[in-house]
Amino acid sequence: MNLQGRLIAIFLASLLPCVQRQAWAASIFPEPRTSAAVLEVDPSVRCAGMGGAGTAVFWGVSLNPWANPALLGYAEGVRYEQSDAEFGPGVKLRARGTTIGYGGLGLGTTGRPIEGLGRIDLEATASLDQASLGLIDQARSWSAGASISRLLETLARGSGRTAPAFTRFADVAFGYSDKRVEDVLWVSSPGDNSRIAEHTFARDRGVMIHGGAPLRVRWLGPAWIDAAYGYSEVNFNQPAFDAFGVTSPTARDWRNGVALHATFDGTAPLRRLPRWFASGLAPFVSAGWAMDFIRTTQGEVGRSHDVDGWGAELGMVNILAVRMGRSGSSASGYVSHTWGVSFGLPLGRYGGGRWDHANVTRDGLPDLKRDGWTLWLDPLVVYHAVH
Numbered sequence: 408m409n410l411q412g413r414l415i416a417i418f419l420a421s422l423l424p425c426v427q428r429q430a431w432a433a434s435i436f437p438e439p440r441t442s443a444a445v446l447e448v449d450p451s452v453r454c455a456g457m458g459g460a461g462t463a464v465f466w467g468v469s470l471n472p473w474a475n476p477a478l479l480g481y482a483e484g485v486r487y488e489q490s491d492a493e494f495g496p497g498v499k500l501r502a503r504g505t506t507i508g509y510g511g512l513g514l515g516t517t518g519r520p521i522e523g524l525g526r527i528d529l530e531a532t533a534s535l536d537q538a539s540l541g542l543i544d545q546a547r548s549w550s551a552g553a554s555i556s557r558l559l560e561t562l563a564r565g566s567g568r569t570a571p572a573f574t575r576f577a578d579v580a581f582g583y584s585d586k587r588v589e590d591v592l593w594v595s596s597p598g599d600n601s602r603i604a605e606h607t608f609a610r611d612r613g614v615m616i617h618g619g620a621p622l623r624v625r626w627l628g629p630a631w632i633d634a635a636y637g638y639s640e641v642n643f644n645q646p647a648f649d650a651f652g653v654t655s656p657t658a659r660d661w662r663n664g665v666a667l668h669a670t671f672d673g674t675a676p677l678r679r680l681p682r683w684f685a686s687g688l689a690p691f692v693s694a695g696w697a698m699d700f701i702r703t704t705q706g707e708v709g710r711s712h713d714v715d716g717w718g719a720e721l722g723m724v725n726i727l728a729v730r731m732g733r734s735g736s737s738a739s740g741y742v743s744h745t746w747g748v749s750f751g752l753p754l755g756r757y758g759g760g761r762w763d764h765a766n767v768t769r770d771g772l773p774d775l776k777r778d779g780w781t782l783w784l785d786p787l788v789v790y791h792a793v794h
Contacts, residue, residue: 408635417574434792443546443590447584447658450682451473455696455747456764458743459714463699469486469763469781474766476611476612477515477614479513482513491778499529512787515548515552537597537700550584559571584610586610588646605648608640608646615635619631630672632667634665635668637663641660660701663699668695693721697719698718713736717732728751729746731744743768746765748764749763
């Protein structure tokens, strides 16, 4: 890289905090956050519609290991999820992820070790005279999670025994993530195409505790209610970039989440449908509520702040779901209101697909609109159906 290109790249790096604050970070957070912006953007469209709450949301196919890797202990089958968003002019997010889980063990990837299985990129571009400037934040990760009760149930079935009674009503799950984060600065101008890349590794850990009990609602039939608490430390190793003799630390999040979830499995309206198809429509009605308390150290400015968010979700026959939420910071007075909707087509227990949409209000900026797709398949169910 020649001197001109290096100077332009350094200029772009110095401009990054302003780009974050003006183009997208202020639309989600009230203050600048971190040198690795991609680490502070949750790729989950579902959680975006619920005020950003997701640390303890353990139900449904779209679990969010980015908020808490312990949720991978509840993954079943194979799931592929993608979303795209434009946070401002020239600032775009592209997220892809794959998870696989069976019997209480789950694995997730956004591009590690196989890049084709996922990616999370946050790209900002701009023009300066005859030069084009760009910054790409990339995160490639692998994650693992385990549910103790589900593991015990799986082992009991495999040995022909009965699982301990507590596994029906209580559980503890653990999870871990390892992320390779790369900042890529590039400059394109007549006679000069320059590129500078720096990388670091960030790690997450999480735990979740939840318990449930049966209920009976006269006009809806059998019901079940769960309560959960989730805790995760995102970027707990506080990684940093070293570029041009300057150390730039990333932010570290402490997330505490609580959630309540109730399902009502009345099947009378579904009896005329084929049994294999009706099995994918349970629960008939579901209702969930979640709240997250997030404390963040702002590596960029050397202090911390809190962001709280809550959200609610109402689901019907596993096809339609509507969501609403709110997030904000009491210290800065920043408040954002959210809503979301999803439409899905479950094909029994074999698999299915779903579209998600979220709308997030932003102070002084147009509402942020996000869309995503989820496809899932259970190869074991398919195998047993054809043999």
